Amino acid sequence: MSTGDAGCTATSQIHAGYEPQAPYRPVAVPIYQTAAYEFPDYASARRMFALKEPGFTYTRTGNPTVAVLEQRIAALDGGVAALATATGQAAVAVALLSLVRGGQHIVASSKLYGGTVDLLTDTFDDFGIEVSFADPAHPGAWQAAVRPATRAFLTESIGNPLATLQDLPAIAAVAHAAGVPLVVDNTLATPALFRPLDHGADIVVYSA
Ligand SMILES: Cc1ncc(COP(=O)(O)O)c(C=O)c1O
CATH class of the missing domain: 3.40.640.10 (Type I PLP-dependent aspartate aminotransferase-like (Major domain))
Structure with a gap:
């Protein structure tokens, strides 16, 4: 493995795409076992479903755990984005x-x-x-x-x-x-x- 390369370092293999969040700041990526998400209000829900505002609407189209995998792979490859599939x-x-x-x-x-x-x-x-x-x-x-x-x-x-x-x-x-x-x-x-x-x-x- 090349550690001189800005993209695929040992650190980014473990940390890219994940920022521990308050209040618990878990070091391991949390597994979000949810299909649906609660929306702050009707207007934001409409914007999210219309893809005008980023956010999770339903786990079949996006999930915070899967998003870490997607962002990590994109970071390791030097890509702009990634999409995770089941296989x-x-x-x-x-x-x-x-x-x-x-x-x-x-x-x-x-x-x-x-x-x-x-x-x-x-x-x-x-x-x-x-x-x-x-x-x-x-x-x-x-x-x-x-x-x-x-x-x-x-x-x-x-x-x-x-x-x-x-x-x-x-x-x-x-x-x-x-x-x-x-x-x-x-x-x-x-x-x-x-x-x-x-x-x-x-x-x-x-x-x-
Ligand atoms: C090079 C390559 N691409 C794709 C696949 C298919 O992947 P999966 O078995 O995760 O569907 C495999 C499986 O062995 C593979 O070796």
Whole structure:
């Protein structure tokens, strides 16, 4: 782990995203076991539900415990924000489905984790989303796979299970020349070893 890096220090791994609050100032992050939240008044509730005012409205869309995890991951990765999902596979799906819809296209590494391959070739196929697989060792193969309908690139910083590595800035350059974001699954590396946003990635996903 690099402690010289401002983002992923040992201290921020433990403390980022959490400020102990009065009256008890617990050092461990409190677990907020609530689905609903009380609002100060009707007007603030309306503004929060309209996303015009920050705040928690219902735990399925946000919870103070989960928010600490989200802010900590964003801090460790040097990102602007993070969204926690129930599983890593959901994170991959949510990241891609925010970019791509039916009739559009993804270029993905040919050395991905098997569950992600199933997600792309089975579930996304049902949605009408097409996926081309490109060799992560050859950025030229990614360039050749780009179509007018391409909306995202997807790779893993260290491929599971083959520990495949790639020239990430070169693949990011191909993605950006095509006007699309590069999504990187950084599960195997973790931000302690590698921070994809520093090497051209636009969105990072994890199985925690
Ligand atoms: C690289 C990678 N991405 C995504 C996943 C899926 O994550 P989860 O099992 O948390 O849904 C895994 C699971 O092993 C993985 O290894």
